[in-house]
Amino acid sequence: MRRRSIVRELQNNLLVVWAVFVRDITFWLRYPSWIFTFIALPYMFSGLFYGMGYALAGPSSLKNFASKTGTENAFLYYTIGSFILLFTELVLSDVSASIRSEQLRGTFEINYVTPTNKLVLWSAPVIPHGLMSSGIMIASTLPVVIIEAGKLDPVNFFIAVMVLFLGILPLLGLGMVMAALTMRFKEPWAVINMVRVILYLLSGIYYPLTVLPEYLRYMAVVVPPNYMVDILRDLLIFQRKVILSDYRILALFILSSIYLILGFSLYRRWEQNARRTGEISKY
Numbered sequence: 367m368r369r370r371s372i373v374r375e376l377q378n379n380l381l382v383v384w385a386v387f388v389r390d391i392t393f394w395l396r397y398p399s400w401i402f403t404f405i406a407l408p409y410m411f412s413g414l415f416y417g418m419g420y421a422l423a424g425p426s427s428l429k430n431f432a433s434k435t436g437t438e439n440a441f442l443y444y445t446i447g448s449f450i451l452l453f454t455e456l457v458l459s460d461v462s463a464s465i466r467s468e469q470l471r472g473t474f475e476i477n478y479v480t481p482t483n484k485l486v487l488w489s490a491p492v493i494p495h496g497l498m499s500s501g502i503m504i505a506s507t508l509p510v511v512i513i514e515a516g517k518l519d520p521v522n523f524f525i526a527v528m529v530l531f532l533g534i535l536p537l538l539g540l541g542m543v544m545a546a547l548t549m550r551f552k553e554p555w556a557v558i559n560m561v562r563v564i565l566y567l568l569s570g571i572y573y574p575l576t577v578l579p580e581y582l583r584y585m586a587v588v589v590p591p592n593y594m595v596d597i598l599r600d601l602l603i604f605q606r607k608v609i610l611s612d613y614r615i616l617a618l619f620i621l622s623s624i625y626l627i628l629g630f631s632l633y634r635r636w637e638q639n640a641r642r643t644g645e646i647s648k649y
Contacts, residue, residue: 379486386490394498404499405506407452412444415572435574437603445510446602447571449503450595453530454569456499457492457537458562461545464491469548484637485630488545492538500530511602522601525608529597532618536590539625540565546633549640571595590621 394400419427419440432438465488468474477487504527512518544558551557568575568582569591575583586592593614600606608615 375483378481379483382482382486383490383493386487387494390491390494391498394494401502404452404502408445408448408503408507409510411448411451412441415444416441434577439603442510442603443599444572445507446598447595449507450569450591450598451566451571452503453496453500453533454537454565454591454594455562456495457534458541458544458565460491460495461488461538461541462548462558464488465545465548478641485542485633489538489542492534492541496534518602519605522605522608526598526601529594529601529615529618532615532622533590533594535622536618536625539622539627539629540590542629542633543625546629546636549633550636565589565591568592569595587617588621590618590625593617593621 419431423430428438428440431440431443435443437443465474468477477484508518540561544561547557568578568586568589570586571591575586575592578586597608597612597614601608
C-alpha cells in the first residue's frame with residue numbers, strides 16, 4: 367500500500383513537471399526573439415571584456431593575460447565564462463521569478479488550493495528554461511570552441527555537459543533560498559542582487575581567482591560556478607582530462623547536498639509562516 371502511494375505521488379509530481387514544461391515551452395516558442403539573445407550574449411560579453419582589456423593594456427595585453435591564466439586565447443576564455451554567467455543567472459532567477467510573476471498576476475494563492483507539491487511546482491521552470499537556453503548556448507558557442515581550441519575531444523565535451531547538469535543542483539538550492547526571500551519579503555531584489563554580485567565576484571568567470579586577495583579565494587570555495595567554469599576551461603581550452611574523483615566534482619556533489627537542504631528547508635519554513643499569517647494572498 368505504501369509503495370503504491372509513493373508511486374502515485376511520483377506520477378503526480380511528474381505530471382506537474384510536464385505541465386510546467388509544456389506551458390513554458392509554449393510561451394518561449396511564441397516569442398522566438400529570445401533565441402537570438404542567447405546566441406548573441408556570450409559573444410557580446412566576451413567581445414566587451416576583450417576590447418576593454420586591449421584598450422587598457424595595449425599590445426602587451428595578451429602576454430599579461432597569458433601570464434595570469436596560462437592561455438593567450440582570451441576570447442575563448444571569456445566565452446566560456448560568459449556561458450557560465452548566463453547559465454547561473456538563469457537557474458538562480460527562475461524559481462523566484464516564477465513566484466513573483468504569479469504574485470503580480472494574482473494567481474499565486476490559487477496554486478495553494480491544489481494538491482500539487484509546491485516545491486516541485488516552483489522549481490520545475492528550471493527544467494524547460496535550462497534545457498532550451500543551455501542547448502542554444504551550447505550550439506552557439508560550440509563553433510568558437512572548435513575553431514579556437516583547434517580540436518574538441520568528444521569525451522571532454524560529454525564530461526562538460528555532465529558538469530553543467532551537476533551544477534544545476536547547488537544553483538537550484540540557492541534559487542530556492544532566493545524564492546524564500548521572495549515569499550517572505552515580496553520585493554527582495556536589493557538582497558538578491560547583492561548575493562548575485564558576490565557570487566559572480568567569487569566565481570572567476572572573467573578572471574582567475576589567483577588575482578583576488580587570499581580571504582576572497584577562501585570564500586570562493588563555497589561558490590558552485592567557481593568549480594564549473596574551472597572544469598570547463600580545463601576540458602575545452604587546455605584539453606586536460608578530468609576524472610570523477612576530481613576534487614572539483616566532489617565539491618559540486620557536496621555543495622549540491624548542502625544548498626539543496628538549505629534552500630528547501632528555508633523555503634518550507636517561510637512558506638508555512640506565510641500560510642499561518644496570510645502573507646500568501648499579498649503581493
